[in-house]
Amino acid sequence: MAPMAWTRRALEDYRSRVRGCLLGGAVGDALGAPVEFLALDEIEQRCGPAGVREYLPAAPDDQRYGLVTDDTQMTLFTAEGLIRAGVRTDRGIGFTVAVVHAAYDRWLDTQLLPGPSGPVSGWLAGQSWLYARRAPGTTCMNALQDARDGGTRIARYGTPAVNHSKGCGTVMRSAPFGLMAPGTWPDEQVFAMAAEAAAYTHGHPTGTLAAGTLAVIVARLVAGDDLDAALDAAAAELSQHQAHDETSRALEAARHAARTAPVTPAVLEALGGGWTAHEALAIAVCAAAAEPEPERFGDALALSVTHGGDSDSTGSICGNILGAWHGETALPPALAFEVEGRGTILELADDLVWEFTRARELHGDHGPDTRWRVRYPGG
Template identity: 65%
Template sequence: MTRRDEETWRARIRGCLLGGAIGDALGGPVEFEDGRSIVAKHPDGVRTFVDGGAGWPPGTITDDTQMTLFTVEGLIRAGVRTDRGLGVTVAVVQHAYDRWLDTQTLPGPSGERDGWLHREQWLYARRAPGNTCLTALTEARQGEAKIPRFGAQAVNDSKGCGGVMRVAPFGLMPQVFPTDWIFDSAADAAGYTHGHPTGKLASGTLAAIIHALCAGATLDEAITRATSLLVQHEGHEETSTALSFARQLAATAQPGPVTVERLGGGWIAEEALAIAVYAALACPEPEQFLDALALAVTHSGDSDSTGAICGNILGALHGETALPAELVFTVEGRPVILQLADDFALEYSRRQRLHGDYGPFTEWTTRYPGW
């Protein structure tokens, strides 16, 4: 890619990850509130970070952003693994989720893991993690302290939004990766915890939307391209129907919580994706970024996930400069989010300068081991 293309791509990476964190932090404190109660307190929608109670100060991210960051780290380490003559191995991302599980079950770093992200003490806060994610990863450990073998899909029938809310980083992969690979890989990564086809396909669709946006597509074009991939998969109907309805409402209905709730609560994968897509379509301009996030989180449902996904989409579309500055500077974990964003871009654009002639023996590959 040209230097200008690379600069645009890096801005989209930073915008996607930081935008998702902002949407997550906006929605987290109101996740379990009734929509009418939220509107009574926030007539214009939730537009500022609010207190979520004890141990949950304004700007705090949830498990949605935690798991997204581990997805990024997993993809960086999957890139390092290609030094072995292999392609990008998606199962490396499950290893990252195994490290995330430590942050939810241990008081702090155990010293038995490699890499650096798991050593960030602030990630060891439990912020309403999804039961399906916790259970599926625990079961994958088979009674051991770590998952013994990576790559197996979860054996359950869950289509909760815990898969789709964390897979946006797959869409940020360079355009040399075909979009059908992006779709299938994100679906597989969601399948490590969510076994229902809809949970996987909604995840693949989100990643495909973001990949198209990073290629310069408009939001409408990106949704159309992703949907064309989606409908090729058996069991696509729930997700494709939800997306179609979201597009219809964005074109015909007055934006607001009542319209959002016609799409559901966002607790399940296709609803979370549809709400986020609807909010992005209803407020698609860069100067409407906060309007879209407020629309995505002000409803009776899984507000942090719908906010995170909407932020991922619009951040990838507009880049980091469109993010609301008053939220950027106070969101929890910004230094780590941006470090991972930049390291992701470095791995997939400057790897020859990082890996060098010594492969796994360099400082970079100590920081990001290839497994």
């Protein structure tokens, strides 16, 4: 990773986009979570024809608002894994995506344990609020448990899962691969890293290719492209991979639907339910493209979750895209202030920015152990 000179304005813009992407994803996740298993007519009866525009209680017997799901949890552990992979390069062994697999194993602890148990590895695993089980994906859970049970650390991390799933559990966590500083990696490497990490839990190529596609979309937006240009770049990279047809068709259908406005919940439902990776990506892209103005961020999120499908995942992906495009100041404050874990999310976003722009000041190349390395052990 070659260092680059950052102007103050460029660094502020980059930081805003990273914070916007991670927090926007959490907002979309929390907005869609309470309606995830409802049919469209049930959602409209509950929220009105304008759809889901404010947080609903988590459940009839749980009157908390703005709670996130495994989508946000796994996204945060993806980001943490990337930071730790950056720290690990001090050993002279290169940037290793398998470090993200170990991060997902730490996420698995948050689903199996009631809270941090004894000494934990790194600061994120010590955040008590993350120890909440919010309908995590069965495929992710099973694949990570299988990896944990599979032998030595070297054998179990960095190995693809043995299943044929193309569920949206790949794409909903992959935005951080696009958040590493612009110019750090070319599109093809961003795509390949996200696809590799997706394969740790999902074995179908559609699941891995959709994850790579989202990562490139986010990377191009963070670099300053508009959404159309970012989608063009992602589609071009996607087309270079075998078995891309299903994801390519879904992405083009989403763009076509957004161009032939108005986009309604019925239009989104025609793209699928969002339970699979390509459908979730398509719904999120369509909603973002249909409401592209920064001041319509909330309208795009409402559209992305108002359908009878996997609303938290489509909302999360849409929020990632819009946040990376418009930056954190475009987030609707009435939603952003109340989202669960806001402090942790923004703290992690800043840490990711510092790791990929100011690493030498934090841990050098082969320097002594620092408190940054305690926060983010290189492994």
